[in-house]
Amino acid sequence: MIEKQYAIELTWSESALDRINSQVEAMLSGDSSHWGALKAHSPALLSFLENDCDFNCEHADGSFLDHLQFCYEYCHIHFPAASPVVLFLHSIMGVGTNLFPMKLEQRPQLANLVTAEELAHIEAFPTVLRLLQTGLLEELNKMPKEQLLGIEGIECYRLLGPEIDTMKKSDNHPLHLTGEQFWVHLNYHLIHFLDFLPASQWEVKMGIEGLACIFPLVHRVLTRAGKLMANIQFDSEKWAAVPETPESKQGKAEVLIMAANFSGGLGHSLDYKLKR
Secondary structure (H helix, E strand, O other): OOOHHHHOOOOOHHHHHHHHHHHHHHHOOOOOOHHHOOOOOOOHHHHHHHHHHOOEEEEEEEEHHHHHHHHHHHHHHHHHOOHHHHHOOOOOOOOOOOOOOOOOHHHHHHHHHHHHHHHHHHHHHHHHHHHHHHHHHHHHHHHHHHHHHHHOOOEEEEOOOHHHHHHOOOOOOOEEEEEHHHHHHHHHHEEEEEHOOOOHHHHHHOOOOHHHHHHHHHHHHHHHHOOOOOOOOHHHHHHHOOOHHHHHHHHHHHHHHHHHHHHHHHOOOOOEEEEO
């Protein structure tokens, strides 16, 4: 599934490249306070990533760093109320395919490079990503607005474990996000899902391709709850109303099975509790 849906090299027409590059150049050269305030990553953080961590894995559209930088920049411009550092480091404590760029033993180093608030989101991100694929999103999608607004937090379990390369086991350390953190966290995930949307044939691919089929539902939950904080203009009601097909059901089932299998291989608990 990874090779079929993600490891795809896209070919863009010259006219499309010219149009996109012109629009980007105009945006970057314009009088935009958000772009002007975009900061370079701290040298200490980059040194940690380059010298102490292992990001030698490829992303669908290029290097993994391209994916991290896209998420960082989008958050900075379109979700300025939240720290973009979280999305730059969202996978450092675990990738969806059980790759681990850093070791749990390096957590104190990471904690010295980010704030406590950022670390809470970074540590929870790999687990919440899998929860959205295996049951949490379905539960949220069924809740009326008043129940969504009554969520006071979530409890779940850390993916990373000690000596992960040799032990290959999660430590299932309890993680907690407050109600406010929970909604911010879902906005982080929504931005993350943007980088997995198909480049074409949305009518065909949106319901069957991996993380793309989750994006409309997360957007819809956030919109219904009045908690959409990131600037992502999308008609989630339209896409949520599209009837399921055998292909879309299979696509969602594959996402669930893959996440469950990867966590199962590490003894990682996908149990969670929404506090209300």
